[in-house]
Amino acid sequence: MCIFVIFGKTARTPIMLADKGKVTIYDVARRAGVAISTVSRVLNNSPDVSDRTRIRVERAIEDLNYRPDRTAKSLAQQERLMLAVALPSFTSPFHNELLKGIRSAIRKTQLDLLLSDLGSKLRENSLFSFLQRGAVGGLLLAGVQIDERIATELKALQSPVVLIGGQWPAFDGFMWDETAGAQQAVSHLVGLGHRRIGMIRIQRDSRIQVLRITGYQAALREAGIDFDPTLIVSGETEKHAGFSEEAGFEAMNKLLASHPDITAVFASSDVQAIGAWAAITESGRSVPDDIALVGYDDIKTSRYIGLSSIDQNMQTIGERATELLLSRLSGANKEPARTTIIQPVLRVRRSSGTRRTLS
């Protein structure tokens, strides 16, 4: 800290700024013997400053260890230098990948990243309080089912919004073809010779869930396999709306008990698949030799335990979504909002053996 003499006419700032208190642009101006507008010009690299004054100002900045206040800057310029991102969780590998993509797109800019995880239960409240904070340049919203109320709130933001895994007429969005993904997964299992294929679902009757079951049925129909509703089970654990290892574990145990003859399972999420894997292993069988397993969503762990998965390319989507948001933000993109459908890709982690009966 340093003490310095105050001279010149004090514009509007109270004189006492002694040793503590924030260093503002006024202090710098005084120290350099110029007006604040000049300091501002230096800060913003305006060419209209003589080298001599520029150096003087820079010295003053250095001496005072001054840093411009982003809040004030943001208010004065009427532009928000912040991108808000809201997703259900930071930690799920699924959303983690998404975050990675978002970050890599943001890194190229000067924008800040305001992050919020909505949680599973209190989703509504967290979402609303987050949105009502306002003062963001743009918003990326992932994994949220949009309704009239949310849409209103989104519009109140008065800034561009891009949805990931959701859709609404007024907003840009990215969605996956869930049906095609599920069908791909189950067809893969069918192709390996399996005919008794279980499915682990989530509890809630979400739109996504319906679509995946449709895909599951389509694959069976295509192969001429009868649909057996009892092969579709869910766990009891409600954590994360059933997208949890626990739920997968419980569901798999149910399946093993009620249908000991199944040789393959399609799980609705990566974490469920992990739980199912644990259940299978504990029962003394192995993946994929005894029971083939395909899970939705990519996860690193998969490759260590040999399960195939439907990859949604989260990272790529995160990047694309952010880039779209940025283009909206800069005003370069004036096209009407549009929802883009992404085709999930099946990744075979380890060549599963063909159908074998449990002995």
Added chain:
Amino acid sequence: MCIFVIFGKTARTPIMLADKGKVTIYDVARRAGVAISTVSRVLNNSPDVSDRTRIRVERAIEDLNYRPDRTAKSLAQQERLMLAVALPSFTSPFHNELLKGIRSAIRKTQLDLLLSDLGSKLRENSLFSFLQRGAVGGLLLAGVQIDERIATELKALQSPVVLIGGQWPAFDGFMWDETAGAQQAVSHLVGLGHRRIGMIRIQRDSRIQVLRITGYQAALREAGIDFDPTLIVSGETEKHAGFSEEAGFEAMNKLLASHPDITAVFASSDVQAIGAWAAITESGRSVPDDIALVGYDDIKTSRYIGLSSIDQNMQTIGERATELLLSRLSGANKEPARTTIIQPVLRVRRSSGTRRTLS
């Protein structure tokens, strides 16, 4: 959108706000026929408002779909409603756990979370540009080695700082007893009967690395085992400063080639351990039956592939660090800055078999 009549004396706002343009507190005041301060009172739940006017104002807010501007509020109140968190990566399971803890502590407050991952290579630049943004209430800095320059920047923030995994006289910090952790890991292996114990290190000669090697040596000494420097190897891949699966994979392969008689390995990080696991598995041996593996840092995958690990309780630390920051922020905590040492804990994932020679 709605058109509304403008009446009363227009204070300072230009009249034309037509259909577009931001809805401000002035618009609400006009609409409700009150002064802006009254609107402000309603917004901030001041008791000094009659129910009648409160309702009028609330109606106006509703009608105009008004949302207060946090930037302006923040500037006016001279308090930053934002916590900045900077860590090397979002995606590493290690930091992910940290983030989880931070979030759970923040959730209890009204604060926003400004997040930045520093990356591994461009660390310096990202860190500085992030810090120079300023305008944050407090900062949580993880995994950064503090030096004079960084400390200066940190001080310029003029807001409380808590370091995680770093230390500096002027700032609060949390550190792990790396030596004790490594010693614990290796002692565990010794206790299982192993005597040829390899160590996978990172490339850089960071302080942490030195401490861990010290712990490794201490455990050997305690057991009367001679220290063989060639048992400490690192991978070639420089990604993430050697904290990567690739590096672990390469290092493990080196070890298997140069010391086919080793029966246990201590890896410097969870991801390295995963890489090592892959190398061991590919060589036809298994973990932990043929080669026992202990990795630093907790990771979920561990339990699926049976490796023990040194758990640093990242989530708990994240929470404690954030709470400390919050207490500093509120001014409740006036104690001098202090660095807290955390004792890592060994978690045995699956009871490793005792030493077996490779046949």
Added chain:
DNA sequence: CTGTTAGCGCGTTCAC
């Protein structure tokens, strides 16, 4: 209880 007014720190015309 309610209105007036002066800042918060900075950007940005306009004159000079």
Added chain:
DNA sequence: GTGAACGCGCTAACAG
């Protein structure tokens, strides 16, 4: 080139 003055949207005394 440089400076004075106003405004960004809101809070916080201080009057009334």
